[in-house]
Amino acid sequence: MKAIGKTVIEILINLPEDRAEPFNNLHDVIVKNLPEGFEAAISYGGLGYVVPHSLYPDGYHCKPSEPLPFAGTASQKNSINFYHMGIYADPKLLEWFVTEYPKHSKQKLDMGKSCIRFKKLDEIPYKLIADLMKKMSAKEWIELYEKNLVPKAKRKNI
Numbered sequence: 001m002k003a004i005g006k007t008v009i010e011i012l013i014n015l016p017e018d019r020a021e022p023f024n025n026l027h028d029v030i031v032k033n034l035p036e037g038f039e040a041a042i043s044y045g046g047l048g049y050v051v052p053h054s055l056y057p058d059g060y061h062c063k064p065s066e067p068l069p070f071a072g073t074a075s076q077k078n079s080i081n082f083y084h085m086g087i088y089a090d091p092k093l094l095e096w097f098v099t100e101y102p103k104h105s106k107q108k109l110d111m112g113k114s115c116i117r118f119k120k121l122d123e124i125p126y127k128l129i130a131d132l133m134k135k136m137s138a139k140e141w142i143e144l145y146e147k148n149l150v151p152k153a154k155r156k157n158i
Helices: 007-015 017-033 085-089 090-102 126-133 138-148 153-155
Strands: 039-043 044-050 067-073 080-084 113-119
Touching: 007 017, 007 039, 007 044, 017 039, 017 044, 017 126, 044 126, 044 138, 067 085, 067 138, 080 085, 080 126, 085 090, 085 138, 090 126
Parallel strands: none
Antiparallel strands: 039 044, 044 067, 067 080, 080 113
């Protein structure tokens, strides 16, 4: 489902009625626990939590006009999805998250590389998401992102 709105507020107020409360709760938990340097913004047409151009002027290498993405949320057909690039890029953080998840939810972890799908909206582990958001600073994310980034010269040949 495509997000409806061109601002963070518009996306939050245009959610389907059955998704509004859990999605807004998830957004609030993320924002309250975002380390300094990150901000809520529109990212690739959806709700993202990014390193703004004011802190990282190069932006995202795939589309430099976009701020550097870190996390995001989306209301999909059968789930609310939460995306976290840190668990994709940092194996230790991924291991921590996978180990902690069963302590916070009775639901089986439904996860892709950076995507966690919450199909039972009353089972979203907000405390775990809060803890995850605090685990990586904007500076640490930028350093990890740059470490894993293929150099520009090599990208042209891919």
